[in-house]
Amino acid sequence: MKKKIRLFxxxxxxxxxxxxxxxxxxxxxxxxxxxLYLATINPGTGVSTHIGSQSIGNIxxxxxxxxxxxxxxxxxxxxxxxxxxxxxxxxxxxxVQTSNPLGQSYFDFPQFNNSDSIIYGLxxxxxxxxxxxxxxxxxxxxxxxxxxxxxxxxxxxxxxxGILMNSGSVLDPYQMVYYYSTGATLMGLDIYNGAIxxxxxxxxxxxxxxxxxxFNCSDSxxxxxxxxxxxxxxxxxxxxxxxxxxxxxxxxxLWLGTVNPSTGVVTRISASSVGISYSxxxxxxxxxxxxxxxFQSEAGLTGVDIVTGNVLTQQTVSNANGSLYxxxxxxxxxxxxxxxxxxxxxxxxxxxxxxxQSFEIYPNPGETKIKLxxxxxxxxxxxxxxxxxxxxxxxxxxxxxxINVSSLPxxxxxxxxxxxxxxxxxxxxxxx
Numbered sequence: 024m025k026k027k028i029r030l031f032x033x034x035x036x037x038x039x040x041x042x043x044x045x046x047x048x049x050x051x052x053x054x055x056x057x058x059l060y061l062a063t064i065n066p067g068t069g070v071s072t073h074i075g076s077q078s079i080g081n082i083x084x085x086x087x088x089x090x091x092x093x094x095x096x097x098x099x100x101x102x103x104x105x106x107x108x109x110x111x112x113x114x115x116x117x118x119v120q121t122s123n124p125l126g127q128s129y130f131d132f133p134q135f136n137n138s139d140s141i142i143y144g145l146x147x148x149x150x151x152x153x154x155x156x157x158x159x160x161x162x163x164x165x166x167x168x169x170x171x172x173x174x175x176x177x178x179x180x181x182x183x184x185g186i187l188m189n190s191g192s193v194l195d196p197y198q199m200v201y202y203y204s205t206g207a208t209l210m211g212l213d214i215y216n217g218a219i220x221x222x223x224x225x226x227x228x229x230x231x232x233x234x235x236x237x238f239n240c241s242d243s244x245x246x247x248x249x250x251x252x253x254x255x256x257x258x259x260x261x262x263x264x265x266x267x268x269x270x271x272x273x274x275x276x277l278w279l280g281t282v283n284p285s286t287g288v289v290t291r292i293s294a295s296s297v298g299i300s301y302s303x304x305x306x307x308x309x310x311x312x313x314x315x316x317x318f319q320s321e322a323g324l325t326g327v328d329i330v331t332g333n334v335l336t337q338q339t340v341s342n343a344n345g346s347l348y349x350x351x352x353x354x355x356x357x358x359x360x361x362x363x364x365x366x367x368x369x370x371x372x373x374x375x376x377x378x379x380q381s382f383e384i385y386p387n388p389g390e391t392k393i394k395l396x397x398x399x400x401x402x403x404x405x406x407x408x409x410x411x412x413x414x415x416x417x418x419x420x421x422x423x424x425x426i427n428v429s430s431l432p433x434x435x436x437x438x439x440x441x442x443x444x445x446x447x448x449x450x451x452x453x454x455x
Contacts, residue, residue: 049308049317049354050090050097050110053346057081061097061113062342064349066310066317069324069338071349075113080106085304087191088351089135089142092359098142098169099351100130107169110355119172123148123165124402124443130167130174132192132203136214137240138363139405139413141166143194143201143214145186146176160184164201164217166441168403175402175441178217182210189303193238193245195284196361202245202284204233209287215449223287233282233289235307235318239329240358246309246316246329248301249280249291275299279316279327293332298325304350311357324349366437382440388453391429397422400443406452407437428454 053062053071059080064071084100091098096116097108107116121130128148135142146165162185163178183205190204199214204225211221225233229251236247252275259266276296282289298320301307305319315326315335323339340349382397395404400422406415414436417426420443433454440448 047312047356049310049352051305051352052079052083052088052099052350053342053344054083054348054350055342055344055346056348058346059083060344060346061108061110062346062349064324064340064352066315066324066326066336066338069340071340071342071346073113073342073344073346074110077112077114079108079113079115080118083304083350084131085188085350086129086131086144087133087306088353089133090353090355091135091140091142092137092355093140096169097353098133098135100133105130105167105169105172117170119170121167121172121174123174123176125176128174130165131186131188133167134192134194134201136194136196136199137358137361138196138199139407141413142169143177145192145203146174147186162186164212164214173402176217177214177441178212182212182217182219187232189232189234189250191234191236191247191306193236195238195243196240196358197243197364199363199365200284202236202238204236206232209233209282209284211284221284223283223285225282225287225289227289228291230278230280230289230291233280235301236282237307237309237316238358239309239311239314240361241309241311241314245282245284247280247282247307248297248318249278249289250301251276251278277301277320279329279332291332292329293327297327297332297334298322302348302350304348306351306353308352308354309357310354317352319349382448382450384438384450384452388455389428390455392425392427393452394423394425395419395440397440397442401440402443403439403441405439405441406431407439408434 048063053060060073062071062073082101088099095110097110106118128146131145133142133144146163161181162183163176165174165176167174187204187206192203194201200220201212208222213220230249231252232250234248234250277298278291278293280291300321302319307318309316314329316329317326322337326336401419404417405413408414431454436452438450438452
């Protein structure tokens with residue numbers, strides 16, 4: 024018995040050490056120039072290290088990446104594909120085409136939500152309106168299944184017609200709100216129904232854009248780069264109209280700052296500039312242990328103290344295998360284990376404005392089997408416990424189905440139903 028106990032303790036120690044080694048890493052994609060490898064980077068030296076020797080592709084979308092710390096999988100997007108990579112081996116796990124049943128669309132700004140283990144993003148598409156006789160753009164909050172590539176639209180109506188690519192996006196796993204910028208406004212989308220949660224106008228003391236946003240779970244604040252671009256203008260002597268404009272790099276500046284998602288007020292933290300440019304592909308990340316914000320400036324990988332706004336380190340990015348770039352950074356531990364604190368208003372049977380029709384669950388309360396019925400085809404049903412964790416997930420593609428719930432513990436659950444037409448409905452269900 025003593026030997027078994029010692030072996031068990033030793034096994035736990037090994038697990039703890041392995042987790043510690045992985046969890047302190049900043050993951051991203053090493054690229055040279057079009058060959059991609061999963062890699063980690065040492066912010067103190069700027070040296071990136073390939074994980075394994077297998078190339079994971081040759082095309083990446085600058086829209087972002089999602090890191091699932093529970094399955095130890097890093098997801099990025101290629102050309103209409105979602106690529107999944109094992110962060111322990113660096114091997115490509117799967118590569119599948121993305122698809123949207125409602126029509127061809129892009130999937131931008133992916134964010135892994137640590138409180139429900141779902142990847143959210145923006146489903147963006149354009150189509151020709153024969154009545155208006157013009158091209159129309161639509162943006163919807165959506166989720167994506169990395170196994171099938173299926174995009175499930177959550178927003179019933181379009182929340183806009185465009186996005187600002189250099190802003191990035193963030194997700195608040197506590198309040199269950201997804202944020203992105205249009206340039207003029209900070210859009211907050213309710214994850215439960217895809218509706219606009221908030222959309223304040225961005226206001227600056229000095230600045231043009233708020234870019235490379237990161238949500239820090241340590242203090243629940245949104246950090247990013249306040250970008251100020253200064254132009255020199257040449258005016259017409261006749262009517263004072265602008266003849267030409269030139270970007271004055273000597274007057275351009277970046278500062279670390281925060282944004283209040285309720286008011287849109289952008290507040291500068293840095294007293295002096297932390298750079299004049301940044302890499303759009305690099306995105307940004309925060310180390311929750313050291314409270315340092317990392318991005319790639321013209322000087323290399325730059326680390327900024329989120330309390331003082333001072334630059335702590337600037338290192339030229341290098342790689343022993345010759346990779347020149349390090350893109351789409353994600354820190355393993357930021358928001359690890361987060362649990363949502365805001366829940367949807369739920370009753371026994373709910374029909375909300377974004378779900379095409381109401382759905383019913385019976386019996387309620389139930390024990391071993393329940394039936395779910397809806398006049399709209401439901402693609403996916405998820406059971407969420409009171410801590411906010413998804414504990415059961417069922418792909419249906421049916422209007423009526425019987426689900427075995429015997430393995431679920433007794434308690435109260437919120438049931439999410441994703442409709443094929445787009446939209447998300449909720450119901451409260453009790454397991455006896």
